[in-house]
Amino acid sequence: MQHDLIERYIYAVKRGLPQKIKADVEQELRSHISDMLSDRTGDVLPTDTDVRVVLTELGPPKELAEKYSPDKQKALISGTYFTTYKFVLKIVALCVVFGLLVSNIIEIIFGAVWYEEILDFFASIILSLLTSFSIVTLIFAVFERRGIKIETGLGLDDLPTVPKKNEEIKIGETITGIAFSVVFCIVFIAFPGIMGGFFDGVFIPLLNIEVARSMWYLTLAMTVIGIAKAVYGMHEGRYTPALCVFSVIADVISFALTFVFFSNGALINQEFIGFLAKIIEGDAAIVTTIFENFGMFMIVIISFALVIDITEMIVKGVRASRA
């Protein structure tokens, strides 16, 4: 039956429901309220009081809606992951602050105005911390949703074996992984001019700063992958098959991103190549060639590293699944 209070009640309940079940719950609730009123008043039209009594009996709309949400969806990042989450946040925060500090100090050394750099530091800090915290939160939210379920009620025999000392992924490894990813990110986005050379007392950067910065999304994606890999490793505590598969996939994606980044023709600063060619001649011309094709050079080196890592992951994964 149509009644202002009933409509407002149902609307209030719907607002607290997950999208998928809104329509169905509404219909069922209407049908229930209608039955409650029929029971109360029979064929007689329910009065205002009747409606109020029935709705009060149903309880506050918010409470009703809350009971429809399964418990596991209540927290974005729950208990088991939360401690790890806080830990990673701390590391990332330290790395961001340290990285920005270092890059600004270097810029001062190279002649930038010091108070400008201090302002720059504080300006960048807030945005960088916000961005990095959001990324870490996102990574953990994904892990929570799709993640490793902590088994309850396992039999004693099902408990995972204690990893041997040399099998364990030590906390130092995780910290290094996260730190490396964050610093890498900061350098290639905030300070891509870090690599270069002095020619006649003037510092010429190797990479074209604008171009490097314009590919910030690639750098960021690689950083996210690096952090996710380190965190997953820390959570597993050892090289499980799942971790190894994840690492291989992560490596392949990283390779693709690296490839795109370094195959950008405009990346290398031609000014640098020009200066280099002037001072290097004869047999050492090979050095110039290397730097001209710096992009290809980096791709080859990184591919090497990734192939080694992938092989290591496959070996460890196979070994772990046999154990």
Place this chain on the structure above:
Amino acid sequence: MDKQEIVSSFISELRRGVIVLLVLSSLHTEQYGYSLITEIEKGGVSIEANTLYPLLRRLESQGLLTSTWNTDAAKPRKYYEITDFGRDVYETLRRHWHSTVEGINKILGD
């Protein structure tokens, strides 16, 4: 979810487990929400709508019930029917209930 997981989770939440038992027992015939409440109340146990409906939804997602909307009658109603799997789980729960109660009574009797 296999039977083992479900039975373990019910056993550990005794109070909620009792209501589940009553609901499954009442579903020997097809029921809709309100009729379930009425039938269970006849047995002297009161159950609130804000407990029952989410519970029915949960049981359905676990495969113990199926639901269909009946739009033939004057009032459309959502009917619930127990599945074979639900019947299986119900029988196991019932046996467990009886043995638990027997054990509890022994303890309480002393």
